[in-house]
Amino acid sequence: MPPEEVTTEIVSAPAPGPIREAVAARRDPPAVRWALIAACFGFLGLFLLLPLATVFVNALGRGVEVYLRALTDPEALSAIRLTLLTAGIAVPLNLVFGIAAAWSIARFDFAGKRVLITLIDVPFSVSPVISGMVFVLLFGAQGLFGRWLIDHGIRIVFAVPGLILATTFVTFPYIARELIPTLQALGSEEEEAALTLGASGWRTFFRVTLPNIKWSLLYGVILCNARAMGEFGAVSVVSGHIRGLTNTMPLYIEILYNDYQFSAAFAVASLLTILALVTLIAKGIVEWKSEAEVPEIYKVSAEEQP
Amino acid sequence: MALRLKKQSVLPGFGLAMGWTLFYLCLIVLIPLSTIFMKSASLGWGGFWRVISSPRALASFRLSLGASLIAVAINGFFGLVVAWVLVRYRFPGRRLLDGLVDLPFALPTAVAGIVLTTLYSQNGWIGSQLAKIGIKVSYTPLGIVVALTFIGLPFVVRTIQPVLQVMDVGVEEAAASLGAGPWQTFRRVILPELLPAWVTGITLAFARSLGEYGSVVFIAGNMPMRTEITPLLIMIKLDQFDYAGASAIALAFLIVSFSLLLFVNLMQRRQDVAQALR
Numbered sequence: 001m002p003p004e005e006v007t008t009e010i011v012s013a014p015a016p017g018p019i020r021e022a023v024a025a026r027r028d029p030p031a032v033r034w035a036l037i038a039a040c041f042g043f044l045g046l047f048l049l050l051p052l053a054t055v056f057v058n059a060l061g062r063g064v065e066v067y068l069r070a071l072t073d074p075e076a077l078s079a080i081r082l083t084l085l086t087a088g089i090a091v092p093l094n095l096v097f098g099i100a101a102a103w104s105i106a107r108f109d110f111a112g113k114r115v116l117i118t119l120i121d122v123p124f125s126v127s128p129v130i131s132g133m134v135f136v137l138l139f140g141a142q143g144l145f146g147r148w149l150i151d152h153g154i155r156i157v158f159a160v161p162g163l164i165l166a167t168t169f170v171t172f173p174y175i176a177r178e179l180i181p182t183l184q185a186l187g188s189e190e191e192e193a194a195l196t197l198g199a200s201g202w203r204t205f206f207r208v209t210l211p212n213i214k215w216s217l218l219y220g221v222i223l224c225n226a227r228a229m230g231e232f233g234a235v236s237v238v239s240g241h242i243r244g245l246t247n248t249m250p251l252y253i254e255i256l257y258n259d260y261q262f263s264a265a266f267a268v269a270s271l272l273t274i275l276a277l278v279t280l281i282a283k284g285i286v287e288w289k290s291e292a293e294v295p296e297i298y299k300v301s302a303e304e305q306p
Numbered sequence: 307m308a309l310r311l312k313k314q315s316v317l318p319g320f321g322l323a324m325g326w327t328l329f330y331l332c333l334i335v336l337i338p339l340s341t342i343f344m345k346s347a348s349l350g351w352g353g354f355w356r357v358i359s360s361p362r363a364l365a366s367f368r369l370s371l372g373a374s375l376i377a378v379a380i381n382g383f384f385g386l387v388v389a390w391v392l393v394r395y396r397f398p399g400r401r402l403l404d405g406l407v408d409l410p411f412a413l414p415t416a417v418a419g420i421v422l423t424t425l426y427s428q429n430g431w432i433g434s435q436l437a438k439i440g441i442k443v444s445y446t447p448l449g450i451v452v453a454l455t456f457i458g459l460p461f462v463v464r465t466i467q468p469v470l471q472v473m474d475v476g477v478e479e480a481a482a483s484l485g486a487g488p489w490q491t492f493r494r495v496i497l498p499e500l501l502p503a504w505v506t507g508i509t510l511a512f513a514r515s516l517g518e519y520g521s522v523v524f525i526a527g528n529m530p531m532r533t534e535i536t537p538l539l540i541m542i543k544l545d546q547f548d549y550a551g552a553s554a555i556a557l558a559f560l561i562v563s564f565s566l567l568l569f570v571n572l573m574q575r576r577q578d579v580a581q582a583l584r
Binding site (some may be wrong): 028029032033036037039040041043044046047048049050052055056058082093096097099100101103106108109110111116118119120121122123124125126127128129130133134135136137138140141142143144166167168169172188191192195196201205223226229230231232233236237249251252253254257262265266269271273275276277279280281283284296 | 312313315316317318319320321322324325326329330331334335336337338339341343344345377384386387389390391392394395397399405406407408409410412413414415416417418419420421422424425430432455456457458465487513516518519520524537538540541545547549553556559563564566567571580
């Protein structure tokens, strides 16, 4: 974030923050304004608030005791354990990748950079079912390595390794996507200074780069983790629905729901909903923190806003 | 050779970081994805075409495309309204709504699926009201549209919001002082500026809706030919061990998704160029 950008922004802005906003709001006729606000509340209420309320009303509808019993059921506990294990492996793998990808893309110029960025995004645009399917094609009984795996008694698909692979595929881009823009915006002056002062490459990374990117790194991890724990389509393909053995929480919810055990399904769903809400709150905090940590000299334009 | 491909830099670690990036990308993404091409190729052109053009596959394409288009149209309109209201107006509850917009990103799709099915089933809060006027949502194509609308909601809002935030109010004032009415200002001044972001958001939501599985399978009813989306058909073919058939449908689907991704990339590049020129 070079200081020049900030100055041009101030020069080109016609009026500083509060006045701009007041002008913008005044220009819409009140009737239009209230109609739009009502439409916004109506749409988001219908599609966001009502579903949220549904989760907790149905989870707690039969009392706290039923709720707690559903969550402490051995099958529920094994689903929770498996979910934690899957995310616990997939997220660190993607974290290391995210840092490596961001370092090479944001710090060096090389041929084919755009292609690489596009390829990293690929798992975003692949249907979850297809993401799971590719591992069945590779490691399933009729898959590419199927025969070899059977001969050696190794199970990947319809077992835990398949769940981990599918989850890793689906959550592949999350941390890299958060880190690349942050690292690009920071520029490499501080790192170059550290290197010229004699710090080693690793030392520069841990003492200069890492503290600078810690908030977006944290947010990337939180986002990646939320998706890893909540992934359904991809793990559904590779799980083979072996009860209690390869059920993650989302798969267990499906089984309970199809068995008409609605309160138990919603009890497990409420845990994942809480995780989603924590993710949203964390996003808010991280955004606020990273704004607050912008060095003083860059704050010129920010101070003029309300 | 390496020097020519990469500009020189004083920073260390390019070899290690780049090596790991490419290795991991190939291992987790590229090699697994390539199996789809290999498996579909085993069918040959004729076989591939027979799978793709079977009535059941065609019905699923029509449903997936149609339901996604309707859902995206709803999100295109309300996404613009929500982004406008959140950026331009100040009212109690604004921050809460703003934070909640990302809920469909964060909420696992299986949870979204059972919640929406419950809400819209005939004894659910919304479903029971709609049943009175004879509208059935759960277990019909309409249910699929509801699920896809939920899933695509954040995309349009989140792509328009930053553009609206940095938009120069001076241009609007100039338009007004030159005699343009509010509607004319919106259509002639604001809309052209929003258009690239709007189209990007809509395309992203569309791509996501096409592949969506978790939230839809609960609410759809999953009747072959009627409420069977393409990802579900792939799943069914896999369960029947028809790997080649599943790959053929997946390949057709991937081509559509990648074209959309390419389109979004081109849009963003155009936007970057336009911003650089300003």
